[in-house]
Amino acid sequence: MKQSLSYARPIETYTNTKIWLSSPHMDKGELKHIQEAFHMNWVAPIGPQVDGFENDLSRYTRSASVVALCSGTSAIHLALILLGVEAGDEVICQSLTFIASANPISYLGATPVFVDSEEDTWNMCPVLLRETIIDRIAKGKKPKAIIPVHLYGVPAKIIEIMEVAKEFDIPVLEDAAEALGSTLFHKAMGTFGDFGVLSFNGNKIITTSGGGALLARNKDAEPKARFLATQACDPEPYYQHSKMGYNYRLSNICGAIGRGQMEVLPERIRQRRSNFDFYKNALSKFKGVSFVEEMNGVFSNRWLTVIRIDPAITGVSRETIRLALKKDNIESRPVWKPMHLQPLFAEAPAYCNGLSERLFNTGLCLPSGSNLTSNELERVVARIEETLSFSFEHAHV
């Protein structure tokens, strides 16, 4: 077992080996499935490995339909098209997220309307969402869709969000790119809304080197998604096109990697959750350092462990800790910079309560790969402890 854990990485024998935030973690099954694909000479977009991967995903998430695509971003783009979003429309999007949640809104010439987060999950605040919808309608435009995100694998308050969406009859597209394996009352994230999106980018909990999937509650959406993702070819023996399409399908080789990764997903979740427990046990003793807890019914895949540092109590800023880690060749990252603070979206309407901006200033993502060794985890904690203790001693002389 230990062997397979360090499979793709050099065995760390001395300190100062680079510790990554979240690196790919391959096992043995991936190559086996790739060999099958090579043996059949099926080295193409689509193919039996992609079909198998889609089956694995649909069984795992219990989603009515799954379409594997070349990225999570392309899945969001297709979902917005299937929801009828057009130029001039407005789409509500969580502000605290990675830009891929919002860019596809712009691809369609629509305008993103950003909504801030709430304290419990750091995701879209359902109360602020309701106020936003009422205000947008009063200003003359009913939003076409709502995009909440399950950031860092922590489920958003999706039941409350779905209630608001239902009240105003607006469809929901869940960005579950970081949340494969997370559930709320045993239901997979990405299966609550009309559409859900997963990502298998290199840094996610499982990876196909690059890839994504579109989950749909309505089975009718599936053939439409496949049609649009394959250049919208009309059913003729020659190439005829009545609609504009895209080249968004996943390669059969990437599908093969995905099948191998699905075999070890439960183990990967266990490992990431154990990272979280380790950091929490070690760092909770410091006042002013806090973690996002699991609310009632929540199971998080703990894709990344994120700490929130209150400099007024710790005397140390997030940046001081980040630089101390960097000095020891340890990669950590500030929490996503909110979309309403991005130069790209300076003109977009935003409904804010200040939380996402505070989280950006005080949140730090710690190394969270499922392939981290206990030595590596201890090294990260030692650097953070040093930084916090040093400031604590100096603040009290």
Ligand SMILES: *Cc1c(COP(=O)(O)O)cnc(C)c1O
């Ligand atoms: C990774 C990610 C995406 C996009 O996925 P890609 O596969 O990289 O296109 C979308 N949203 C969030 C929140 C992500 O973290």
